[in-house]
Amino acid sequence: MDQFDPITRILCEGIQAGVFPGAVLFVRHQGKILFHQAIGHTSSLPNASPVQVDTIYDLASLTKPLATASSLLLLVQAERVCLTQNLETILEKTKDAPLGQVTLRDLLSHQGGLSAWKPFYQAFPPVLSSELEFRQQRVQAVLELILKEPIDRASSLTSVYSDLGYMLLGFVVERVTGQTLATFTQDQIFRPLQASALTFGIQDGKEEDGLKNIAPTEEDPWRGHLLHGEVHDENAAALGGIAGHAGLFGTAQAVGQVTKSWLDSYTGNPSIFQHDVFRQFVKAQPGTSWGLGWDTPSQPSSSGQWFSPESFGHLGFTGTSIWIDPIRELEVIFLSNRVHPTRENPAIRTFRPKLHNAIIEGL
Secondary structure, three states: OOOOOHHHHHHHHHHHOOOOOEEEEEEEEOOEEEEEEEEEEOOOOOOOOEOOOOOEEEOHHHHHHHHHHHHHHHHHHOOOOOOOOEHHHOOHHHOOOHHHHOEHHHHHOOOOOOOOOOOHHHHOOOOOOOOHHHHHHHHHHHHHHHHOOOOOHHHHHOOOOOHHHHHHHHHHHHHHHOOOHHHHHHHHHHOOOOOOOOEEOOOOOOOHHHHOOEOOOOEEOOOOEEOOOOOOOHHHHHOOOOOOOOOEEEOHHHHHHHHHHHHHHHHOOOOOOOHHHHHHHHOOOOOOOEOOOOEOOOOOOOOOOOOOOOOEEEEEOOOEEEEEEOOOOEEEEEEEOOOOOOOOOOOHHHHHHHHHHHHHHHO
């Protein structure tokens, strides 16, 4: 590790300042990996393992573009759904409710009028399972709770970032495909892109050896223990660890396999995503910086000062991020567990733009 390299120095400063206990940075420029480095430890606990480049992180809201939006893009290009389609045509329970008139495009761009977040998990005991029958019951119960939420159609003129909207989009993918979001994404996206290290839900193997290469997150009062291999987001946990807004775990390199396919679609290289549909997903919608599943730079931006206006990216609450600049053919993937030992740590807000500025300046 070159301590004099500006990017390495910034990562070291992040450790020293307590922004995160450890992290992995993956940078690819014009198809060449410039930086793939691990730093720090997986936790602040005694005897914590050093972070490796293949350390698995809870990706949090990176689930939205990597799994949910990617799935919807595939379904749109296969003409199995339409972006202007109302929710009631897919989820029958939403008929005769204001929610039923919201379109898939509205939900993808956070313009559906739903609130940002609700503690739905509090309605359930912390009994976690990814068994199909359990999930089906929870999906129906959570859908009923979302149906009780008011719809603010005035917010469709701008946007309100909404986990609730992406929970619904996860349900849409499952209803249309007849598969869980985990199964569909693995079969149609992750395995074809050689990104099988991206997985949903409660991780297999509770023995110490099985958890060694997974970065823990937070001590959760609802579940009563340190989350290590379990999804940090409580609402995703209530859905069995498989949800449209959160639940995905993975390595930086596996994330890069999916971002490469998105970038390949822009540059005209072979991709599972069709170029004409792709462009709709990464373009900011009227009244918001949000595209369909992706954000675009707005000031101030976590991407810093220098990413082009055509760039698209997303953040994850646990301390993860993706930014892709298609003009420079640049992908920056940053994975950390900044919520360890506590989520009450906002220091990453100033760290992210500093890191991205240094990467661009280094080019």
